[in-house]
Amino acid sequence: MSSMSHEFDLSHATMLPPRGERSNAVLTPGEVAAQWDAVHEAAAAVAALAQLGPEELDxxxxxxxxxxxxxxxxxxxxxxxxxxxxxxxxxxxxxxLLAMTDKGLDTTSAALTLWREFHKARDAIAALAAKA
Known part of the structure; x- marks a missing residue:
């Protein structure tokens, strides 16, 4: 099996650390928007590692x-x-997943699993927002 190479560099990631590592304060609207964009950037990387095409966000x-x-x-x-x-x-x-790729391992199955979990969680968040 061949593994995909990647060009993802998390050293400049915009994703905020989970709140538990920061404080108990609720995120500001700006932080929430930045976090939302960041999880979608991460999801795009996961999709690539799962050998899926890019997703268009509506x-x-x-x-x-x-x-x-x-x-x-x-x-x-x-x-x-x-x-x-x-x-x-x-x-x-x-x-x-990136550590697996660095070791030359195939990430397709694991990335696909994370991709599916991302979509389930995103759907649940969207349902919460729809009730707003």
Whole structure:
């Protein structure tokens, strides 16, 4: 089996560390939007490692942090925490996949599993935002 090479460099990752490593404060709307973009960047890397094509984000998903911010209150907090939790899964998952690639291992199956989990979590977050 041949493994894919990668050009992903996490040294400049924009993904914020999970809240547990920072504080108990709720993320700001700007942080939530940045985190949302970062998890999608990580998901794009995972998709490449799973040998999938790039995903086109529709406007509804792209604008999810803005809609949640406008709703405010508990709904925003739930969405923010959901995005933060998703980042907490994507960061180590992508790092593990990149470590596998560096060792010359095939990442396709593991990356596909993480890709599916990403989509399940993102769908749940989108459902929270839809209730807002």
């Amino acid at each position: 406007e509804e998903l792209r604008d999810l942090p803005q809609r949640a911010s406008e709703a405010g209150g508990p709904q925003f907090e739930l969405v923010a925490r959901g995005i933060d939790d998703l980042a907490a899964v994507m960061q180590p998952g992508l790092r593990a």
